[in-house]
Amino acid sequence: MVIEPDDLKTIGQVIARARExxxxxxxxxxxxxxxxxxxxxxxxxxLRTLAxxxxxxxxxxxxxxxxxxxxxxxxxxxxxxxxGALALYDSSDALGAARVAxxxxxxxxxxxxxxxKWEEVAATSPGRHLFQIYSAGDRGWFSDIVSRLEDAQFxxxxxxxxxPLIGRRDRSIxxxxxxxxQATENVNLSMAGWDESWRSRFTWRDLxxxxxxxxxxxxxxxxxxxxxxxxxxxxxxxxxxVSNHGGRMVDHxxxxxxxxxxxxxxxxxxxxxxxxxxxxxxxxxxKALALGAKxxxxxxxxxxxxxxxxxxxxxxxxxxxxxxITVTMANTGHRNLGEMDPSAVRWSIPVPPSQIG
Numbered sequence: 001m002v003i004e005p006d007d008l009k010t011i012g013q014v015i016a017r018a019r020e021x022x023x024x025x026x027x028x029x030x031x032x033x034x035x036x037x038x039x040x041x042x043x044x045x046x047l048r049t050l051a052x053x054x055x056x057x058x059x060x061x062x063x064x065x066x067x068x069x070x071x072x073x074x075x076x077x078x079x080x081x082x083x084g085a086l087a088l089y090d091s092s093d094a095l096g097a098a099r100v101a102x103x104x105x106x107x108x109x110x111x112x113x114x115x116x117k118w119e120e121v122a123a124t125s126p127g128r129h130l131f132q133i134y135s136a137g138d139r140g141w142f143s144d145i146v147s148r149l150e151d152a153q154f155x156x157x158x159x160x161x162x163x164p165l166i167g168r169r170d171r172s173i174x175x176x177x178x179x180x181x182q183a184t185e186n187v188n189l190s191m192a193g194w195d196e197s198w199r200s201r202f203t204w205r206d207l208x209x210x211x212x213x214x215x216x217x218x219x220x221x222x223x224x225x226x227x228x229x230x231x232x233x234x235x236x237x238x239x240x241x242v243s244n245h246g247g248r249m250v251d252h253x254x255x256x257x258x259x260x261x262x263x264x265x266x267x268x269x270x271x272x273x274x275x276x277x278x279x280x281x282x283x284x285x286x287k288a289l290a291l292g293a294k295x296x297x298x299x300x301x302x303x304x305x306x307x308x309x310x311x312x313x314x315x316x317x318x319x320x321x322x323x324x325i326t327v328t329m330a331n332t333g334h335r336n337l338g339e340m341d342p343s344a345v346r347w348s349i350p351v352p353p354s355q356i357g
Contacts, residue, residue: 008308008316011281011301018089018307025177026088030303034167035251043247043278046255050287051348055333063326064336066105069272069295070156070217070239072128075105076322077289077337081243081276081297082132082158082221084113085179090306090313092116097302098124100311104318109158109297112136118188119152126153130219134160135202136194139209146214157214158241159207162222164200167249204231211236219272224259226266239272246277246299257288261342264292282324289325289337290344 008014019027033040067077080101087093094114101108102125109130110121122129131154133145149157172178211218217238222245223229229240242260244253256277267273275288276297285296298321305317334340 008313009320011317011320014301014308014313014317014320015304017309017313018304022089022307023177025172025175027307028172028175029085029088029177029179030083030300032169032172033247033251034169034249036170037247038251039244039247039253039255040278041247042253042255043244043257044280045350046257047278047284047287048351049347049349050257050345052283052287052290052328052332053344053346054331055344058333058335060330060333060335062335063329065322065325065329067289067294067337069107069274070130070219072107072155073105074107074295076318077106077295077325078285078318078321079106079274079295079297080108080302081299082109082111082160083299083302084111086111086302086306087115088179089303090310092306092311094121095124096306096311097314098122098129100314100318101125102128104315104322106295106318107155110154112188114188118148118154122149122152122154127155129154130156130158132158132160132221134163135198135206136196137198139206139213141193141195141198142210143213146210146216150214150216154216156217156219156238157210158219158221159210159237160221160245161202161207162224162243162245163249164202167245167251169248204235207232207237208235223263224254224256226259226262229263230266233266233268233271237271239274240267241297242273242275242293243297244277257284257291260288260291260293282321282326283328285321286325286328286332286340287345290340291342 066075093116094110095116098108098121107128109132111132131149219239220232220237221241222243223240242256256275272294274295275293279296288296305314
């Protein structure tokens with residue numbers, strides 16, 4: 001399906017278009033959270049309860065949204081988070097998403113489950129995109145994977161730590177559609193091998209070994225406590241992604257925006273800290289940037305953009321978010337991300353559930 005960029009003017013229209021054109025079960029695969037979806041709701045509620053504090057009387061005629069992550073310059077502080085089943089939403093999969101990310105001045109975190117050839121994804125912009133990995137084998141397996149990723153010229157590794165067992169997503173289970181990486185023809189994993197049992201065996205000692213196994217920077221994803229952030233730093237990581245997997249692994253979990261400040265307080269200055277889970281608009285992204293995150297990851301919005309219009313739809317999502325962030329920064333009195341700090345936000349009156357989209 002081909003669309004014109006102007007067809008979709010808001011994130012709400014993107015999601016509505018995606019829902020309209022998709023099989024309901026496939027839509028639910030990305031939309032559903034674990035269990036009762038309390039964590040999904042809490043991610044949204046917490047972001048709505050954190051309010052922006054505008055400051056006026058400043059020259060905001062020129063707005064700069066640029067940042068960096070792991071030394072990679074980003075003109076847009078919105079990274080594409082790893083999504084394993086991206087091919088369900090558009091056949092271009094991670095390859096299409098990587099091209100969009102490059103064109104929009106950001107980066108993709110390529111999932112290990114992508115059906116796109118890893119080397120082709122990295123080649124869209126050598127040294128820019130990151131690669132997300134789960135534990136699916138012993139250290140020999142990791143060594144083989146890492147060597148391949150180094151040769152492909154990925155810019156870093158993102159080790160997902162928060163899912164030793166896959167969460168039970170009730171709405172998705174109840175639907176007629178189920179997905180697993182083994183259900184798709186995946187040339188990458190057929191070459192690498194895959195043993196799901198290793199996911200629950202990965203420990204801090206393995207993370208430390210991985211950090212010393214490669215010259216690529218390693219990022220720990222799924223950090224939700226200051227204690228775990230400190231342990232990850234001791235292991236030698238170069239970055240942290242504060243994440244509860246979009247509410248897809250632990251139900252009744254705390255939201256990521258609630259713990260972000262505590263984690264930033266213990267993270268060494270050398271670490272880049274990003275956050276994801278529940279970010280659906282530029283205002284919410286701006287709040288995380290004000291608290292000190294270097295960038296914000298989006299997952300479900302990738303699916304909706306690709307489903308709504310392929311790479312053009314995903315491009316439109318990033319354009320809308322860029323415009324929303326720009327407007328938010330200008331109207332709160334900030335010319336660049338360096339001027340944004342925690343004084344730009346405060347916890348405020350909870351928003352009634354009926355007002356949450």
